[in-house]
Amino acid sequence: MEVMELVNRYINNSNLIIEIIRRNIMKRGYPIYIPNKALYGWIDEDFPRDGEYFFYTGLMYQMAPYIERIVNMLQKLRSGVLFKVINILNRVVDVSRFSSKPSHEEVMKMHKIIRNIYSLVYRSGLSVWYDPSIDKYAGVLLYEFGLMDDLKIYAERISDALSSMGVNKIVTIDPHTTYMFKKVFPSLLENYSIEAYSYLELIDEDIFVGSSAEQNKFVIHDPCYYARGVGVFSEPRKLLDRIGVEYIEPKFNRVDTYCCGGPVESLSPLFSAKIGVKRLGMLVDTGADEVITMCPICMANFRRVSKEVNIIDLSELISKYIK
Amino acid sequence: MSGLAELRREILRDVLKCSYCAMCEWVCPTLDVESNNRLYGPRGRVNLIASYFREGVDIGILKESIYTCLVCMACTRQCPAGIDIAEDIRKFRLFLDGGNGVG
Structure with a gap:
């Protein structure tokens, strides 16, 4: 009894939380719900649609303010029964939609960061281009939770979509996405040939x-x-x-x-x-x-x-x- | 199932290299905030995995230890025996669900 009191202080409902996140990524393409406006609202209309380096945001900056909110919500929900109900509900509807929303300023701050990074690579003379339809979350949570079968399927989807658009070089803007493209995907996928660079490596x-x-x-x-x-x-x-x-x-x-x-x-x-x-x-x-x-x-x-x-x-x- | 047995062998082969030197511990953020409980440190995690495979341990304790790891790789750099600690923990998470995730 004493031993059990000592542990299980932090990890509760891990199976259920992981299942919710896994289902969201595999079915919906992101771990938590983010409105399209928050994901792609930073794009200026005159972004080039063709070039040498694809500007791959991996959606992490866009997600950050939403993650902050949902984590605060998770902190309040500790009941196992509630998580079971949420997990069942999540099969039909994305439950992460119901967490509180970040302020407009927070979302705009992230958009500004992405635009700044775009300016940095663009001004460095690189030929960068963007298309929201192939800019996806890189699946780092699947990797960290050890969900490798799911990750393989997910990574193939990302890699195939990029290849079908002729992408063979990408610029990444956050460390998680960079790691997935540089280290994880090459060892996981056959015939993977995408060269990934962090924007920090490319700035003149x-x-x-x-x-x-x-x-x-x-x-x-x-x-x-x-x-x-x-x-x-x-x-x-x-x-x-x-x-x-x-x-x-x-x-x-x-x-x-x-x-x-x-x-x-x-x-x-x-x-x-x-x-x-x-x-x-x-x-x-x-x-x-x-x-x-x-x-x-x-x-x-x-x-x-x-x-x-x-x-x-x-x-x-x-x-x-x-x- | 042979894939799972191979995964088990792969993890076990690596974690058994631990000689309890504790060189990995000073850099671990989770042990740092739980300073008296080795379950939250790399040496504890590695040996808990070994114990799980060899004699079985309480699954609650195991999950608390394995799922609080940040997989930040700080410990991996320190290990003189060359144990890929972060990678072993990630692979062990994979093992826990019969090859695809949490048990």
Whole structure:
């Protein structure tokens, strides 16, 4: 009895939550419901429909404010019976539609980040193009939950759709999608030939004016999937150095970065928040005024645990200095 | 079923390399917030998997340990025995549902 009290504090209803997410991804193409306007509302009408690099958002930035809301809702629902009912309901109707919606400003903030990243690659001279019909969620939750049979089917669908449109090079904008395309899909799929690059690898440093006017002190937080997953950690620093933005390195940085807690947010919002508080504490203790992230999940998790600390995306900062 | 047996062998072969040195523990965020409970750390997880395969352990304890892992790969970099800890945990999640997910 004592042992059982010691455990099961965080993981409740894991089967049911995973089943809801699995069903949503496989049937509906996303882990949680997001209105089309939030997914694709950032697109300007004159986006090129043809080019060398496909601009693959992977929908993660668009999803982040919705994830924040749904995780807050999950934190309140702990009853197993309720989850069973929700799970049955979810077979017919997407239950994630019923969580509270993020504000218009939050959705717009994410759209602005995506447009900023698009400007950064476009101004770097790359021939980038976009088509919303083949820009899909990359299935990272299937991967993390170990649902490999489902992931294989899902990944094939993504890869086939891209190939049918003649895509062989993509630019990704978040670490999760980047990791899936660079590391997971090549080992999972036969005849996979898509070359994926994080936008951070492709930015031309000469597009910036090299004179930062920032008064605030910044601290940099590396996302696990960039730093350890695909080895992208010197690129963002080079860009900040080029612009002349001073930043502080926290305890646990670069390839030895410390997870924000985001990956367990769906199974245990409480545990995820504890880790978020711990990491944000390390970042703030450096004396910085603002935290630079490069991942929408890190941003959402930090924002969930503190509304006082200013969390920004790297692209918001550097795009101010495009010539 | 042979796929599952192969998966079991693959995971077990890797986790049995653990020599309890604890080099993996100092970087683990989940052990950091649960500092006195090794169930929430990489060494605990790896050995819990080994125990599960060899003598069976309580499924509640197992899930608490395995599904609180962030799969952030911080521990994998530290292991002197070269155990791919994060990958073993992810594969073990796959094992738990007879080859496709949660048990």
